[in-house]
Amino acid sequence: MTNEPTTNSTEAVQCKPVEVVVGEKGVERAIKHLKRKMASEGILRELKRRRHYMKPSVRRRKKASEAARRRRKREKQLGSGGRI
Structure with a gap:
């Protein structure tokens, strides 16, 4: 084997x-x-x-939504810290 x-x-x-x-x-x-x-x-x-199994189109949509979520989270953290 x-x-x-x-x-x-x-x-x-x-x-x-x-x-x-x-x-x-x-x-x-x-x-x-x-x-x-x-x-x-x-x-x-x-x-x-x-x-x-995840279709390639669904995978791309999920990847884009996750990136947007991370971006919003990062912007929220920067906004609360006093930075612009």
């Missing part, structure tokens, strides 16, 4: 397993470490993104 990615899309996916060693600290500590590691590598975000 090889460690090659299996995917339906044309983009290449790196398969790198996430490993956590359960030592003397216990299982609870290992679970916390695993969650932190998965969050830092963006695994959960990627899973949520790939859960359902």
Whole structure:
């Protein structure tokens, strides 16, 4: 059995397993470490993104709306700080 990615899309996916060693600290500590590691590598975000197929037009609209939301948030923060 090889460690090659299996995917339906044309983009290449790196398969790198996430490993956590359960030592003397216990299982609870290992679970916390695993969650932190998965969050830092963006695994959960990627899973949520790939859960359902999104048409390219919908993806573009979502990307534009997210950019507008970030821009409004940044303008709001700059406005409240006294800067113009």
